Amino acid sequence: MLALNNVEVVYDRVILVLKGLSLSVPEGKIVALLGSNGAGKTTTLKAISGLLQAENGRVTDGTIEFCGADITNRDAEEIARRGIFQVMEGRRVFEHLTVEENLIAGSYTRKDRRHLKKDLALVYHYFPRLADLKHRVAGYLSGGEQQMLAIGRALMARPKLMLLDEPSLGLAPLLVAEIFKIIKEINQQEGTTILVVEQNANIALSIADYGYIMENGKIVLEGDVAKLKDNEDVREFYLGLTDVGKKSYRNVKHYKRRKRWLG
Amino acid sequence: MKLLTIEELSLHFGGVTALCNVSLQVNKGEILAIIGPNGAGKTSLLNCISGLYRPSAGRIIFQGRDITRLPPHRRAQLGISRTFQNIELFKHLSVLDNIMLGRHVHMRAGVLSGGLYWGLAQREEVAHRRRVEEIIDFLEIESVRQKPVGMLAYGLQKRVELGRALALEPELLLLDEPMAGMNAEEKEDMARFILDIAEEWGTTMILIEHDMGVVMDISDRVVVFDFGRKIAEGVPAEVQANPRVIEAYLGQQMGVER
Amino acid sequence: MFLQLLVTGLVVGSIYALVALGFVLIYKASDCINFAQGEFLLVGAYVALALVVTYQVPFLPAVALTLCFAALLGVLVERLVLRPFIGEPVIAVIMATIGLSSLMRGIIQFIWGTDTRVFPPVFPQTPVQIGEVVVSQVYLWSLGLALLLLIIFALFFKFTITGIVMRAVADDQQAALSMGISVKRVFAITWAIAAVVAAVGGILLGNINGVNSSLAHLGLKVLPVAILGGLDSIPGAVIGGLIIGVLENLAGGYLDPIFGGGVKEVAPFVILVLILLIRPYGLFGKEIIERV
Amino acid sequence: MDCGLFTTSYEEDMAILFAPAAKLKVAAIIGCLLLFPLLVGPYYVSVANLMAIAVIGALGLNILVGFTGQISIGHGAFIGVGAYTVGVLTTKLGLSFWAALPLAGLAAAAVGALFGIPSLRLKGLYLAIATLAAQVIIEFTIIHWTSLTGGSAGIVLQPVSLGPYSLANDRVFYYFVLLLVIFAVVFTFNLFRSRVGRAFMAVRDRDIAASVMGINLLRYKVLAFALSSFYAGTAGALLAGYTRVITPENFTIDVSIQYLAMIIIGGLGSVLGSVYGAVFMMLLPIGLRALADFLGTFFPNIEHLLLAMQTALFGLIIILFLIFEPEGLAKLWKDVKNYFRLWPFSY
Amino acid sequence: GKKEAPSTGPATAEKTKEPVKIGGIFDLTGPTADVGQPYADGAKAYIDYLNSKGGVNGRQVELIDIDYAYDKTKALEAYNKLVKQDQVAAILGWGTGDTEALKQMIAADKIPYISGSYSEGLLDINLCPYNFLVAASYSDQARIALKWIKDNWKESRKPRVALIYNDTPFGKSPVADAKKYAAQIGIDIVADEVVDLKALDATSQMLDLKQKKADFAIIQGTSNLAATVLKDAKKNGLSTRFIGLNWAADEKVIKLAGPAAEGYIGVIPFAFPYEKVPGMAVIQEYLTAKGQKLEEKNQKFIQGWTSAMIMTEGIKRAGDKVTGEAIKAGLENLANFDTGGLSAPVTFTAQSHRGSEKVRLAEVKNGRFEYLTDWIGYK
Ligand SMILES: Nc1ncnc2c1ncn2[C@@H]1O[C@H](COP(=O)(O)OP(=O)(O)OP(=O)(O)O)[C@@H](O)[C@H]1O
Ligand SMILES: Nc1ncnc2c1ncn2[C@@H]1O[C@H](COP(=O)(O)OP(=O)(O)OP(=O)(O)O)[C@@H](O)[C@H]1O
Numbered sequence A: 001m002l003a004l005n006n007v008e009v010v011y012d013r014v015i016l017v018l019k020g021l022s023l024s025v026p027e028g029k030i031v032a033l034l035g036s037n038g039a040g041k042t043t044t045l046k047a048i049s050g051l052l053q054a055e056n057g058r059v060t061d062g063t064i065e066f067c068g069a070d071i072t073n074r075d076a077e078e079i080a081r082r083g084i085f086q087v088m089e090g091r092r093v094f095e096h097l098t099v100e101e102n103l104i105a106g107s108y109t110r111k112d113r114r115h116l117k118k119d120l121a122l123v124y125h126y127f128p129r130l131a132d133l134k135h136r137v138a139g140y141l142s143g144g145e146q147q148m149l150a151i152g153r154a155l156m157a158r159p160k161l162m163l164l165d166e167p168s169l170g171l172a173p174l175l176v177a178e179i180f181k182i183i184k185e186i187n188q189q190e191g192t193t194i195l196v197v198e199q200n201a202n203i204a205l206s207i208a209d210y211g212y213i214m215e216n217g218k219i220v221l222e223g224d225v226a227k228l229k230d231n232e233d234v235r236e237f238y239l240g241l242t243d244v245g246k247k248s249y250r251n252v253k254h255y256k257r258r259k260r261w262l263g
Numbered sequence B: 001m002k003l004l005t006i007e008e009l010s011l012h013f014g015g016v017t018a019l020c021n022v023s024l025q026v027n028k029g030e031i032l033a034i035i036g037p038n039g040a041g042k043t044s045l046l047n048c049i050s051g052l053y054r055p056s057a058g059r060i061i062f063q064g065r066d067i068t069r070l071p072p073h074r075r076a077q078l079g080i081s082r083t084f085q086n087i088e089l090f091k092h093l094s095v096l097d098n099i100m101l102g103r104h105v106h107m108r109a110g111v112l113s114g115g116l117y118w119g120l121a122q123r124e125e126v127a128h129r130r131r132v133e134e135i136i137d138f139l140e141i142e143s144v145r146q147k148p149v150g151m152l153a154y155g156l157q158k159r160v161e162l163g164r165a166l167a168l169e170p171e172l173l174l175l176d177e178p179m180a181g182m183n184a185e186e187k188e189d190m191a192r193f194i195l196d197i198a199e200e201w202g203t204t205m206i207l208i209e210h211d212m213g214v215v216m217d218i219s220d221r222v223v224v225f226d227f228g229r230k231i232a233e234g235v236p237a238e239v240q241a242n243p244r245v246i247e248a249y250l251g252q253q254m255g256v257e258r
Numbered sequence C: 001m002f003l004q005l006l007v008t009g010l011v012v013g014s015i016y017a018l019v020a021l022g023f024v025l026i027y028k029a030s031d032c033i034n035f036a037q038g039e040f041l042l043v044g045a046y047v048a049l050a051l052v053v054t055y056q057v058p059f060l061p062a063v064a065l066t067l068c069f070a071a072l073l074g075v076l077v078e079r080l081v082l083r084p085f086i087g088e089p090v091i092a093v094i095m096a097t098i099g100l101s102s103l104m105r106g107i108i109q110f111i112w113g114t115d116t117r118v119f120p121p122v123f124p125q126t127p128v129q130i131g132e133v134v135v136s137q138v139y140l141w142s143l144g145l146a147l148l149l150l151i152i153f154a155l156f157f158k159f160t161i162t163g164i165v166m167r168a169v170a171d172d173q174q175a176a177l178s179m180g181i182s183v184k185r186v187f188a189i190t191w192a193i194a195a196v197v198a199a200v201g202g203i204l205l206g207n208i209n210g211v212n213s214s215l216a217h218l219g220l221k222v223l224p225v226a227i228l229g230g231l232d233s234i235p236g237a238v239i240g241g242l243i244i245g246v247l248e249n250l251a252g253g254y255l256d257p258i259f260g261g262g263v264k265e266v267a268p269f270v271i272l273v274l275i276l277l278i279r280p281y282g283l284f285g286k287e288i289i290e291r292v
Numbered sequence D: 001m002d003c004g005l006f007t008t009s010y011e012e013d014m015a016i017l018f019a020p021a022a023k024l025k026v027a028a029i030i031g032c033l034l035l036f037p038l039l040v041g042p043y044y045v046s047v048a049n050l051m052a053i054a055v056i057g058a059l060g061l062n063i064l065v066g067f068t069g070q071i072s073i074g075h076g077a078f079i080g081v082g083a084y085t086v087g088v089l090t091t092k093l094g095l096s097f098w099a100a101l102p103l104a105g106l107a108a109a110a111v112g113a114l115f116g117i118p119s120l121r122l123k124g125l126y127l128a129i130a131t132l133a134a135q136v137i138i139e140f141t142i143i144h145w146t147s148l149t150g151g152s153a154g155i156v157l158q159p160v161s162l163g164p165y166s167l168a169n170d171r172v173f174y175y176f177v178l179l180l181v182i183f184a185v186v187f188t189f190n191l192f193r194s195r196v197g198r199a200f201m202a203v204r205d206r207d208i209a210a211s212v213m214g215i216n217l218l219r220y221k222v223l224a225f226a227l228s229s230f231y232a233g234t235a236g237a238l239l240a241g242y243t244r245v246i247t248p249e250n251f252t253i254d255v256s257i258q259y260l261a262m263i264i265i266g267g268l269g270s271v272l273g274s275v276y277g278a279v280f281m282m283l284l285p286i287g288l289r290a291l292a293d294f295l296g297t298f299f300p301n302i303e304h305l306l307l308a309m310q311t312a313l314f315g316l317i318i319i320l321f322l323i324f325e326p327e328g329l330a331k332l333w334k335d336v337k338n339y340f341r342l343w344p345f346s347y
Numbered sequence E: 001g002k003k004e005a006p007s008t009g010p011a012t013a014e015k016t017k018e019p020v021k022i023g024g025i026f027d028l029t030g031p032t033a034d035v036g037q038p039y040a041d042g043a044k045a046y047i048d049y050l051n052s053k054g055g056v057n058g059r060q061v062e063l064i065d066i067d068y069a070y071d072k073t074k075a076l077e078a079y080n081k082l083v084k085q086d087q088v089a090a091i092l093g094w095g096t097g098d099t100e101a102l103k104q105m106i107a108a109d110k111i112p113y114i115s116g117s118y119s120e121g122l123l124d125i126n127l128c129p130y131n132f133l134v135a136a137s138y139s140d141q142a143r144i145a146l147k148w149i150k151d152n153w154k155e156s157r158k159p160r161v162a163l164i165y166n167d168t169p170f171g172k173s174p175v176a177d178a179k180k181y182a183a184q185i186g187i188d189i190v191a192d193e194v195v196d197l198k199a200l201d202a203t204s205q206m207l208d209l210k211q212k213k214a215d216f217a218i219i220q221g222t223s224n225l226a227a228t229v230l231k232d233a234k235k236n237g238l239s240t241r242f243i244g245l246n247w248a249a250d251e252k253v254i255k256l257a258g259p260a261a262e263g264y265i266g267v268i269p270f271a272f273p274y275e276k277v278p279g280m281a282v283i284q285e286y287l288t289a290k291g292q293k294l295e296e297k298n299q300k301f302i303q304g305w306t307s308a309m310i311m312t313e314g315i316k317r318a319g320d321k322v323t324g325e326a327i328k329a330g331l332e333n334l335a336n337f338d339t340g341g342l343s344a345p346v347t348f349t350a351q352s353h354r355g356s357e358k359v360r361l362a363e364v365k366n367g368r369f370e371y372l373t374d375w376i377g378y379k
């Protein structure tokens, strides 16, 4: 459904961030994109959704195809119209609008307004909490509530492909579990294809079908979730597991500190 | 030894109750973790302690002194320092300047002396620069010290923010989700810094964090909030087994994991 | 005298409200103040004047044409001048609109000179007598028109999807983009509407005693109105306009003889500062949400 | 080429000019500035003098807007406070200009600080409009406090002398004001690499974080207003001493806007940018007039057109600048320098 | 600035001589541009005319003019440029405020200066030895208007007069003198109304006038101000009669105010284009040669023309040495100088630069100023 081929992205004409990245997202699946900080995950999503331009970035090489059409360097609004919806990092709800107005704004690209009521009901079905908060100003919601709103807003657009950028950021464990449960539900019941970027590898890999790991602007590892979970490095660096099971942050400290002193 | 005592603190925003009758004690030298669902009032509590929010009722006592009505900068002078949930660095300034700003309360030079760059101002700049370089070494950010922080990667920015808070040489350091958005490896680094600070500088810390692994491992005591109220308090293992905490925050899975 | 000043204040205030509406619209959609609003007003007045006087177009068609022209101009200005500033800091945008005002003023001066020009009488010249108070009919028209437009816009922003989307764009342009909202289109619409509103104000004002470059000062003068009401509040613009209109006229009437003129010009600003000290976001402005 | 410089101590690392090449460059520039009035006629010296005064004013505004992030549309009025202080003190109280000069700075600083107080609660556009109110209110006071200020007619000063020299002499004034400008530039430079200046920038970038780092927001914001107005007041006093005619038109909102344009075109938050911006904005009308004269010899009618378009061009240039070089002349200059530093190895 | 180069220089030998440079500081775009533009046109036209007739003493005159937009700061800049850069011998200036502000420098630089301002303040021969007023001062104009009011007053009570002016040195110039004189001759000044030069609204001022029941109001301003006042007076049903001093009374007021201008009285120091006087024939001839029409010019054009004529007459009488001092002496040599009926005869002496004390009063009847009086003074 979505395919990136050898994509290169440059910011401000000089900063090369993506260095020939390729990945593909099959229809109806959930794909997880993992990677360390600054690897370029957000950049990848922005390259897909066309938001790069707003930050003075460009795809300088390679192509991005969506449903067979080339969408490289197209306008964000056009791409959104084609059915790609990005839920941005840090939630980015419209602070001064109420929850419901936020959701209505989300349905902007829908041609038929007749389903508005139904769509709203659907969102409230997935996120009952939002129904209670309908008339609250979004800027004052707590982090988790804002995250729900951001995803709900995406649902309103009925996208074919939903790009999620770190949906678990700053959320309490219970909520993280809940949100990922809902993401899975949306994927299964609405058939929405999902590309999710996450730091919390555990939970991401628990719902994804396929995973990519990127470092430094390139994909370094990819494969079925099961295969990834078995990989040594993934276990150590992303899942925080050692051979003996979960390692303790206290122990890490002594080990690393010794290393620092020696080095 | 009590460093900070919070008595019956309440905070309202219009109809919203962010904090309700919260009482809490922080002992000198400990790492106290605060956990709780989103919107439970954790950040609001830190904001009250650092003076950004003015509580509707209650008292905050720091080192035996009632600071409830003091403005933020006075509290900084008393030795309360913090980091923020969403990085709040001075984006256009270099790493060095950001951390130098942490030294602000320890410096004296005024406009005239600074503008002439003569006497006090010059001596002071050099002396404090030395302290700042130590912090930079400690946090392992030597290579980026001259870069504007706005250009740095997220993880590095988090470190710079910690450095800036540290430069104040606080008695009490408030950390609001220092590990949010980090991967396992970076979390390890951050955990190491926090433990080193506690050990080498003896700084007391209040830590908000959603990653239970981290909380369990590095905190001495845990306080749990829900809907603006304190619902549990104790050593990590105790809290983790508390059914109320499991229900409100951890969820079944997390609760039983250990 | 008091009654007369009060009534004059109210009707003048309604024109202020109308012009302030232009500020509010643009602020709502793009978080920026358009310092060239006064020049838009002037263009509207001059174009209508040229159509009526030079090309002998009857008044109403001339107004319609002017409004179309204003809309086009708004779109054009947005496209050529403001578009590159999407996402730039406030000060750059302020300065750009200041530059725009200078540019427009120069061009206007080049085309129409600096002389005062007068409309052939459109509204009946004889004033209306209400009790002991005399009001000229143009003012009554403007009062009615201003109120009508204000109601329309208030409803528009609350209930239409375009209105909601415009507010969304003001909050977070990038997020709006990511949802397929065409920020460019929203801006174009906003500027078009703002220019049209300004043109309406310009035509009304031009009909009072004629048109010259001093009409553009109204832009600056009305800024306190917009701020007083709260930069993003449509009811704020109305109430701010009326308050300032009345207070200014009372101040002018009673204090001008003491100070030797000019009180009318400062009074709005003094009132403004006092009110801002108590309410930093004006009477009805949205607070800047600052959470850490 | 200044690559490969190593420093061995923090003192050295923190010096403004530690490279010999930089020292040489500065010396050369100062040399040129010293020679300038000997090479050109009095008219150009007088233009340079007004420019120098503008530089001081622009530095002040940049401290407030560029470095501390408090938008002000009232700078012209603060300059006026300085000018009128000199005017009143010398004509009404018979003080000498030299005594009045520092007092003018202080008076402006006091007024600036007063209008800076709302900055604690007002942000962004609301603050900008509050400073606009300051502009209008001060202007009103100047025009209507006729007994003190001479109202719209203004004040005419007696010529000022500096020992045996008269400041009315363009060259004498030039050297005097040049000294002040150099001092002001260096002072500003230093300020922003030490405690107070850094605090200003912190307030600009994120005031909440600044307060948590122990910076007293009210004090520093008001201080920025006061300091900025001190520069403004000094500029005003110099203007009064030089032109000897003070009238309200010198200090209108247009002047405030012109100063804003200077620092934006020069570069917000850049000391040298203030200098470039002031020079550029002062040269602009002269350049336009010269261009009109020149073109007029070929096309007799175009000069009229160009003159009429002066306002328009002013606006256009500002817009184009903002679009194509939003960081101002300072950035442009840096780019050019960088280009040539690497030349011929630039790619 | 625009250089008035001769279009058709007659004698070739004389062309080799250096032209005499004079400066012009005009308002073409500022708040007084309504009258400033035609004035500047008139002055430039006269210089052009003069050059086509061979200039003065065989030398061409070059008028370097600068538009200062009624801004004293810009006037200062312009003055500096004219004196320091162009080294002009004399200047045709414009406003009261700027001329007053410059007077110290004018005296120090010895630049003969004929301004469009007829402010009494410029007549102090010790302070302003180089300023010359070519027409009755504003104070004199106001006194004449007051005297006329008094002379034509029929009722037993004192007439109530209001003063309407703008808040500039120009506007305020006659106010104090007028009040003093009114008290002397028994007239009550009942109100001071301040109206902006470019104002488009004077409602509150007119309401005040109405309340104070002013019989007359004397306007010191320019055409625009006068027109706004007349229109708002009519809208608010005032019965006050308005008298405009020099700059507030010309054809433009009638054009702008339309029917509201009927009955408006002007204090007129210069001739209207439609008057049949010898000086007008010259202008007619010049304009025809240029393909322009006299009917399209207004009285302010005549005023500019006449002012330039008087200035160059001074230069002519200075002889070959065109220094400021010589031109001053030349001007002080004028005694009952006849401008061809374009203004009252002009006399300057070393003791007084009050060129004239006489004006005519005219009233708007059927859209045209018609004289009520001959040249009169107040004494
Ligand atoms: N607008 C920009 N201009 C210049 N450089 C940028 C810009 N945005 C991002 N970068 C740089 O690109 C690199 C990748 O950034 P990106 O945000 O894509 O990383 P990420 O993988 O999403 O990291 P994180 O986990 O921290 O969100 C970083 O080094 C960053 O500094
Ligand atoms: N400035 C404010 N104005 C209004 N309401 C606020 C403000 N700050 C916080 N709140 C409200 O107070 C409550 C507590 O918020 P707080 O930010 O303290 O939560 P938190 O525990 O830090 O949550 P999270 O884990 O998401 O950061 C929330 O309901 C929030 O909406």
Ligand SMILES: [Mg+2]
Pocket: A041, A042, A043, A089
């Ligand atoms: Mg990211």
Ligand SMILES: [Mg+2]
Pocket: B042, B043, B044, B085
């Ligand atoms: Mg929080």
